[in-house]
Structures are given as structure tokens and as C-alpha cells.
Amino acid sequence: MTIRALKGHGTGNDFIILPPDQRALSTAEVALLCDRHFGIGADGLIGIVRTEDAPETFVHEQAAVAPWFMDYRNADGSVAEMCGNGVRVFVHALLREGLAEAGEFVVATRGGARRVRIAAPGGDVSVEMGVGTPELPSRITIAEGTSFPASGMYFPNPHAVVFLDDLEDAGELAYIPEWHPAERYPNGVNVEFVRVAGPHHIQMRVHERGVGETLSCGTGICAAVTVARDAAGESAAGRWRVDIEGGTVTVDLDEAGQAVLTGPAAIVAELQIDETWLGSNA
Amino acid sequence: MTIRALKGHGTGNDFIILPPDQRALSTAEVALLCDRHFGIGADGLIGIVRTEDAPETFVHEQAAVAPWFMDYRNADGSVAEMCGNGVRVFVHALLREGLAEAGEFVVATRGGARRVRIAAPGGDVSVEMGVGTPELPSRITIAEGTSFPASGMYFPNPHAVVFLDDLEDAGELAYIPEWHPAERYPNGVNVEFVRVAGPHHIQMRVHERGVGETLSCGTGICAAVTVARDAAGESAAGRWRVDIEGGTVTVDLDEAGQAVLTGPAAIVAELQIDETWLGSNA
Numbered sequence: 001m002t003i004r005a006l007k008g009h010g011t012g013n014d015f016i017i018l019p020p021d022q023r024a025l026s027t028a029e030v031a032l033l034c035d036r037h038f039g040i041g042a043d044g045l046i047g048i049v050r051t052e053d054a055p056e057t058f059v060h061e062q063a064a065v066a067p068w069f070m071d072y073r074n075a076d077g078s079v080a081e082m083c084g085n086g087v088r089v090f091v092h093a094l095l096r097e098g099l100a101e102a103g104e105f106v107v108a109t110r111g112g113a114r115r116v117r118i119a120a121p122g123g124d125v126s127v128e129m130g131v132g133t134p135e136l137p138s139r140i141t142i143a144e145g146t147s148f149p150a151s152g153m154y155f156p157n158p159h160a161v162v163f164l165d166d167l168e169d170a171g172e173l174a175y176i177p178e179w180h181p182a183e184r185y186p187n188g189v190n191v192e193f194v195r196v197a198g199p200h201h202i203q204m205r206v207h208e209r210g211v212g213e214t215l216s217c218g219t220g221i222c223a224a225v226t227v228a229r230d231a232a233g234e235s236a237a238g239r240w241r242v243d244i245e246g247g248t249v250t251v252d253l254d255e256a257g258q259a260v261l262t263g264p265a266a267i268v269a270e271l272q273i274d275e276t277w278l279g280s281n282a
Numbered sequence: 283m284t285i286r287a288l289k290g291h292g293t294g295n296d297f298i299i300l301p302p303d304q305r306a307l308s309t310a311e312v313a314l315l316c317d318r319h320f321g322i323g324a325d326g327l328i329g330i331v332r333t334e335d336a337p338e339t340f341v342h343e344q345a346a347v348a349p350w351f352m353d354y355r356n357a358d359g360s361v362a363e364m365c366g367n368g369v370r371v372f373v374h375a376l377l378r379e380g381l382a383e384a385g386e387f388v389v390a391t392r393g394g395a396r397r398v399r400i401a402a403p404g405g406d407v408s409v410e411m412g413v414g415t416p417e418l419p420s421r422i423t424i425a426e427g428t429s430f431p432a433s434g435m436y437f438p439n440p441h442a443v444v445f446l447d448d449l450e451d452a453g454e455l456a457y458i459p460e461w462h463p464a465e466r467y468p469n470g471v472n473v474e475f476v477r478v479a480g481p482h483h484i485q486m487r488v489h490e491r492g493v494g495e496t497l498s499c500g501t502g503i504c505a506a507v508t509v510a511r512d513a514a515g516e517s518a519a520g521r522w523r524v525d526i527e528g529g530t531v532t533v534d535l536d537e538a539g540q541a542v543l544t545g546p547a548a549i550v551a552e553l554q555i556d557e558t559w560l561g562s563n564a
Contacts, residue, residue, distance in 0.1 A: 002552070012319040036296070037497055038294055040289060040550060040551060041296075041318055268320075269556060270554040270556075272552040274550060
């Protein structure tokens with residue numbers, strides 16, 4: 001008795017993907033599968049679920065435009081709205097499983113229906129990420145003691161974007177950066193450290209709230225590009241290159257600030273997970 | 283085109299196992315597969331190799347007693363002699379693949395032939411680990427500044443064993459502990475922090491050289507038990523219980539100090555690794 005799954009990643013953000021028509025997994029089972037020593041190991045688990053069967057009824061109306069729902073769960077088993085890197089892996093899995101064809105289509109998520117585009121199986125995936133909303137600035141202080149001014153941007157989760165001449169100036173990022181005023185972000189904030197490498201080209205590191213420094217953060221990339229465009233005094237549409245720890249992606253901003261994130265993904269392996277092991281350890 | 287593999291762990295020390303009769307993997311391919319974000323993720327990769335086909339000719343003579351060679355490689359792709367937790371996963375894989383039967387048999391390793399015992403498929407595995415050699419004491423200083431006396435024990439790699447009333451006193455172990463005199467361990471040392479929980483019962487944390495704090499270390503467990511027995515003024519044979527971060531194991535010491543480590547292992551999933559992905563990314 002096994003559960004069939006896939007493992008893949010988008011710029012180093014890695015996921016276990018569960019094809020449809022298998023039994024639902026408990027929170028403890030998701031947490032065990034995502035555990036990097038006792039399980040398979042992943043940043044999260046994404047179920048491919050028929051949209052009309054999504055556990056949350058508010059998702060069901062997306063079935064009219066999106067047959068497949070991205071049931072995203074964090075590594076601790078808790079549900080989450082969306083993940084800009086995870087959705088690329090989700091699209092690769094849909095094509096590999098024969099559930100969608102190359103081209104443009106819509107996927108359902110807890111954060112609303114998202115239009116995606118993929119030219120060919122295994123190719124780069126473009127995802128509509130929405131529009132950022134500028135917020136008040138703050139000051140970010142790293143563990144090493146240095147303090148930096150930060151621009152605020154909701155995308156729609158909170159981001160604080162710090163410009164640096166050298167990304168090493170962000171220090172080790174071994175601890176959560178502090179923000180001032182403290183009441184600005186009662187639920188924490190993602191912090192992007194950005195170096196402008198050239199016209200329409202930035203490099204960045206990101207500290208994700210609740211996680212630590214990560215290889216890539218889809219909404220953080222879009223937030224950073226939006227702030228960088230504003231800082232450059234631009235408002236016209238354009239394509240930006242973003243180098244992150246996990247690879248390189250591009251962001252297209254239109255006149256209205258709508259961001260489309262394009263980047264690679266890979267399916268690494270197919271998994272047959274031992275049901276007996278899972279049932280007796282989760 | 284896929285490469286078939288297994289993923290499993292022994293007390294949280296996790297491995298990718300490669301069944302026999304598949305192509306050899308390069309150092310870069312092993313490192314990519316063991317990468318926890320861009321690959322599958324594991325502490326190491328163990329190939330099941332016919333002993334007469336081992337890459338090192340000095341292993342071939344073990345073929346007379348051990349048909350299967352445990353070709354152990356670290357997560358960076360470098361070769362290693364043996365791993366006390368990995369050999370349990372190796373034995374589980376041999377039975378699952380139909381390459382050995384429950385009972386007592388010998389496996390070949392770069393550290394010499396090892397006798398193992400497993401009562402039934404999926405059960406606990408006992409492994410002969412050898413005899414420890416006492417070495418001179420040293421002082422271990424943790425990053426928080428506290429300094430402790432340590433007993434030295436080669437097993438056959440170097441271990442420094444520190445006794446504590448409370449394992450929390452070892453601090454965060456976020457950095458490599460320092461040892462004095464510095465010239466005692468030119469190639470580094472594994473440090474075991476041990477609390478005596480009762481007669482023949484210890485709890486421990488371990489900082490492995492080159493890795494950091496780990497969930498379990500097979501030779502460290504045997505070194506700690508040997509030092510604990512000597513500290514208790516005992517010399518007779520006996521069974522010890524050892525609680526580590528990754529679970530509980532037992533060590534049987536005979537009159538001569540020969541240690542047999544017994545503990546659990548689990549095969550978590552079978553993997554079909556994408557050859558095209560591996561070839562184009564490693």
C-alpha cells in the first residue's frame with residue numbers, strides 16, 4: 001500500500017505534490033512527510049484537488065474557470081493561501097499528470113484564481129501575482145546591530161524592502177530582523193534586502209517571517225521589484241530581472257503595477273510513500 | 283528514463299539508497315540528490331553494490347563473507363567508511379529488495395566487514411561496532427563560554443565525551459565547540475554531551491565534526507556508553523539504553539568492550555528519479 005506523490009522545486013523552494021484521487025492527509029501526516037530527517041522533506045505539500053472538492057467552500061466558485069485547486073499546506077501541516085514558487089511546480093505537475101495542456105489556463109488557490117502560462121512541458125511558468133499596495137516606511141535592524149530604512153509594500157502579505165550597496169551588509173540573517181515602529185507589523189514581516197545591479201535588474205536576499213532566510217520568495221520578489229521601480233521614478237511597464245539565492249526569475253510589471261512572475265520549476269522524482277510507515281508514525 | 287531509489291532513516295539520520303545494477307553516480311549527482319532544496323535531500327547516499335564490484339579493490343576480499351557492499355557517500359558526494367545508523371537502513375533495504383533474509387549476516391564496508399542481525403523485515407537491526415580506545419582527556423568550551431572536562435575515546439574516529447547534570451547546559455551548539463589543548467584533535471572531534479539518567483541509561487546530544495548538532499551518531503553513541511561504563515567503574519558485560527535526539531537505541535558491551543548497537547530504521551518511500559533532470563542539473 002503506497003501513496004503516489006512527486007517531489008519538485010521552484011528556484012529551490014521545494015514541495016511534495018499529491019496527485020488527485022488519493023485519500024486526504026492529516027496535519028500530522030503532512031508534517032511528517034515534510035520533515036527533512038524523518039520523512040521526505042519539503043517546504044510544503046501541495047495537493048492537486050478538483051476545485052469543486054476543495055475543503056473550503058469559498059474556493060468552489062473558482063471551478064467555473066479553474067478545474068484544479070492548489071491545496072497548499074506549510075511544512076507544519078497548516079493551510080496557506082498561495083505560494084508564488086509552489087504554483088510553478090503545481091503547473092509542471094498538472095502537465096506531467098495529463099491534467100492540463102501547455103498554454104494559458106487558470107488555477108484555483110485559497111488566494112483566488114490565478115492565470116498561468118507555460119509554453120511547453122517542463123518550461124518556465126508565468127503566474128499573475130497581482131498588484132502591490134505601498135505602505136508606510138519602517139526601520140529594520142539586523143542582529144549584528146545595523147539599522148536600515150525600509151519601504152513598506154503589501155503583496156498582499158507584508159514586506160519591508162531595504163536597499164543595500166552590498167547584500168553582505170544584511171549580515172548572517174540567523175535571527176529575525178527587528179522593525180520599528182514595533183506595532184507596524186503585529187503578525188511579522190518579510191524583509192527583502194535588495195541591491196540594484198543595473199537598469200531593471202536587482203539582486204536580493206529574503207528573510208521570510210516564520211521561516212528564516214530562504215532561497216526564494218515569490219511575493220517578496222514582486223514586492224521588491226515594485227519598490228525598485230518606484231524608487232527609480234518609473235511608472236511605465238517593463239521587464240525586470242531578479243537574482244535570488246535559488247536562481248534567476250523575471251517580473252513583468254504592466255502600467256497598472258500588475259506583476260507577472262516568470263521562472264523555472266522542476267519535477268525531481270516520483271515517490272511511492274509507504275502507507276504502513278506513514279500511518280504508524282504520523 | 284528514471285533511476286530507482288529508496289529513502290529511509292535510522293533515528294533521524296536519513297539516506298537515499300540506490301539498489302544494485304544501475305549506473306554509477308558522479309560526485310555532483312550524489313550532491314544534487316542529497317541537496318535538501320534542489321534535490322531529494324538526505325544526510326548521505328548509500329549504494330547497494332556487489333562486493334566484488336566495489337570501486338576500491340581492498341574491499342573485494344570481503345566478498346568471501348559479505349555479498350553486498352555498503353557504498354556510503356556523504357551529502358557532498360565524498361566517500362566515507364561506515365555509518366552506524368546508515369547500516370541499519372542498508373539492512374532494511376537489503377531485505378526489502380530480496381537481497382538478504384532476516385537473521386544474521388555480514389555486510390561489506392570501507393571500514394571492514396560488519397556482522398549484523400535482524401529478527402524480521404522492518405525490525406530493529408543490531409550492528410557490531412567494534413571496540414573503543416581511550417585517549418587523553420581534554421577541555422571543551424562551548425560558544426556560550428562555559429568550559430567542561432571531557433574524556434577522550436577513539437571509535438575509531440575521535441570523540442570527546444562531556445558529562446552534564448542537564449543537557450541544556452550544552453547551550454545552543456550553533457557553533458563548533460573548541461577543544462584544549464588545540465593540537466589534540468588536528469582533524470576536529472565529535473563532542474558528546476551526556477547525562478546519566480539511571481543505571482545503564484544515558485541521554486545525549488552530539489555535535490558532529492563537519493556537520494553540527496545531529497539527531498544521532500552511531501559511533502558517538504558507542505563512545506559515550508564506553509566512557510560511561512568506565513566512569514561507573516564497571517567492566518562486566520551489560521546492556522545500555524541511550525536516548526538521543528532522534529530516538530532510543532541500545533548498546534551491548536561485552537567483557538572485551540566490543541559494542542553492538544541495536545536500533546530502529548525505516549524505509550519511507552520508493553523514488554523514481556528523473557534521469558533527464560539529474561543529467562542536466564548535476
